[in-house]
Amino acid sequence: MPKNDKVSISVIRRLPRYYRYLGELLQKEVNRISSRELAQLMNLTASQIRQDLNCFGGFGQQGYGYNVAMLRDEIGSILGINNNHKTIIIGVGNLGKAVATYVNFEKLGFELIGAFDIDPSIHGTAVRGVTVTTPDNIKDFCEKNSPSVAILCIPRLAAKEIVSDLIEYGIKGFWNFSQYEIRLEHEDVVVENVHLADSMMTLSYRVSTLKQS
Amino acid sequence: MPKNDKVSISVIRRLPRYYRYLGELLQKEVNRISSRELAQLMNLTASQIRQDLNCFGGFGQQGYGYNVAMLRDEIGSILGINNNHKTIIIGVGNLGKAVATYVNFEKLGFELIGAFDIDPSIHGTAVRGVTVTTPDNIKDFCEKNSPSVAILCIPRLAAKEIVSDLIEYGIKGFWNFSQYEIRLEHEDVVVENVHLADSMMTLSYRVSTLKQS
Numbered sequence: 001m002p003k004n005d006k007v008s009i010s011v012i013r014r015l016p017r018y019y020r021y022l023g024e025l026l027q028k029e030v031n032r033i034s035s036r037e038l039a040q041l042m043n044l045t046a047s048q049i050r051q052d053l054n055c056f057g058g059f060g061q062q063g064y065g066y067n068v069a070m071l072r073d074e075i076g077s078i079l080g081i082n083n084n085h086k087t088i089i090i091g092v093g094n095l096g097k098a099v100a101t102y103v104n105f106e107k108l109g110f111e112l113i114g115a116f117d118i119d120p121s122i123h124g125t126a127v128r129g130v131t132v133t134t135p136d137n138i139k140d141f142c143e144k145n146s147p148s149v150a151i152l153c154i155p156r157l158a159a160k161e162i163v164s165d166l167i168e169y170g171i172k173g174f175w176n177f178s179q180y181e182i183r184l185e186h187e188d189v190v191v192e193n194v195h196l197a198d199s200m201m202t203l204s205y206r207v208s209t210l211k212q213s
Numbered sequence: 214m215p216k217n218d219k220v221s222i223s224v225i226r227r228l229p230r231y232y233r234y235l236g237e238l239l240q241k242e243v244n245r246i247s248s249r250e251l252a253q254l255m256n257l258t259a260s261q262i263r264q265d266l267n268c269f270g271g272f273g274q275q276g277y278g279y280n281v282a283m284l285r286d287e288i289g290s291i292l293g294i295n296n297n298h299k300t301i302i303i304g305v306g307n308l309g310k311a312v313a314t315y316v317n318f319e320k321l322g323f324e325l326i327g328a329f330d331i332d333p334s335i336h337g338t339a340v341r342g343v344t345v346t347t348p349d350n351i352k353d354f355c356e357k358n359s360p361s362v363a364i365l366c367i368p369r370l371a372a373k374e375i376v377s378d379l380i381e382y383g384i385k386g387f388w389n390f391s392q393y394e395i396r397l398e399h400e401d402v403v404v405e406n407v408h409l410a411d412s413m414m415t416l417s418y419r420v421s422t423l424k425q426s
Contacts, residue, residue, distance in 0.1 A: 012415060012418055012419070013411070013415055015414070015415075015418065016408070016410065016411035016412075016414040016415060017394075017408075017411060019414065020392065020394070020408075020410075020411070021394075043396070078418065079414045079415075079417050079418045079421075080417040080418050080420070080421030080422075081414060081417055083417060083420075083421050085417060085420055085421075093315075094310065094311040094314045094315050095311045095315045097307065097311065098307040098308045098310065098311030098312075099311075099409070101307045102306075102307050102308045102409070103409055103410065103413060104410065108410060108413045108414055108417060109413075109414070109417040109421075110413065110417065148420060149416070149420060172420055172423055173416050173419065173420035173423070175412070175413060175416055179233065181230075181233070181234075183256070188423055189423075190416065190419040190420060190423060192412050192413070192415055192416040192419070194407065194409065194412055195229070195230075196312070196315070196316055196407065197229065197233075197316065197317065197321060198226070198229035198230060198233070199229075199388070199405050199407055200316060200321045200322075200323065200388060200405070201228070201229040201232065201292045201294060201321055201322070202225060202226055202228075202229060202292075202405055203362070203386050203388055203403065203405040204292050204293040204294055204296060204298060204321060204322035204323065205225055205228065205291065205292045205293050206225070206386065206403040206405070207293065207296075207298055207361060207362060207385055207386035207403060208292075208293030208296050208298075208322075209293075210385055210386070210401055210402075210403060
């Protein structure tokens with residue numbers, strides 16, 4: 001559990017990376033690691049690592065380093081991966097289907113319980129064991145099943161139309177793959193954006209600049 | 214063109230967002246905008262915007278604001294979206310197919326010219342007009358066609374195995390969807406990561422913390 005409520009977002013964004021590296025170490029049967037060694041591996045400084053982990057109460061023993069399995073479990077539990085957030089996906093086209101199939105929901109703290117798409121030709125088909133149905137059913141579905149997270153794999157304008165409804169239906173977190181930038185006036189709702197086009201344009205810039213040099 | 218070669222990565226990462234917002238303004242037929250108005254829209258400060266754009270030589274006229282179309286074109290050209298980087302995709306499973314189909318390559322400065330997958334059952338099928346073939350052909354293909362960018366939609370271990378070969382074959386930029394963290398010793402190669410699991414774990418944390426409060 002966090003020592004204080006206001007852990008900075010940049011620390012939080014590093015936690016999944018710790019989690020990933022510690023998982024790799026476990027696979028290699030490394031059971032104990034010093035902050036210095038972990039720092040080297042992750043291309044951070046040892047003091048950075050100690051600072052990050054101190055935000056949540058430490059976990060290391062002076063001179064003994066970290067117990068890899070224990071630290072990984074602690075970070076996982078901080079990240080809430082045991083929380084099974086009930087999740088719906090809006091948009092089950094190519095992208096939605098890939099996200100639903102590819103991402104390991106259960107291991108990351110989510111449970112997919114609903115899937116919605118405007119395309120009637122895919123209604124009744126299943127994605128990750130969940131039957132795709134019309135968005136007309138979202139309101140009813142949310143009332144009955146209280147999902148807390150929505151994954152948006154729909155175009156910008158469709159997203160713009162649906163976001164405030166979803167918040168009204170009780171959605172607290174958005175995993176947003178749409179180009180629509182959700183500007184929230186609600187303090188009790190969070191958005192995690194995956195702007196693929198932005199990422200690709202950044203790559204374009206960086207590759208272009210390489211070529212110039 | 215950049216005024217200096219060392220524009221910080223955080224400025225660069227903001228450029229696609231400017232590009233997106235300016236595109237939206239154009240669609241609404243807004244032709245001119247002050248840094249103050251743009252700042253309000255994007256939830257930045259006006260001085261931040263002026264600073265960002267000054268890295269590339271300005272573009273605004275004191276007291277007149279920015280010409281939206283011109284500024285968008287300039288940013289697009291800085292981002293290299295007219296450069297048509299020759300691109301190959303490695304891994305055409307669910308995720309690779311979604312990335313290839315969903316992302317608007319041509320508009321973002323890329324041209325998909327090759328697609329590779331180890332699964333023989335999809336060899337000969339097409340993705341975005343490109344025929345999927347075996348990874349055994351990558352070396353030959355690169356020698357003949359000189360792609361500069363590779364999109365990795367393969368598992369961690371597969372990525373680990375192939376990255377250094379790809380660099381040897383002339384790949385300069387990676388769009389990395391694999392869980393593998395590419396640690397580059399090559400200064401003339403760039404990596405843009407899309408770690409979907411990290412993003413989802415961050416969301417899990419943020420939704421979990423909401424619930425506690």
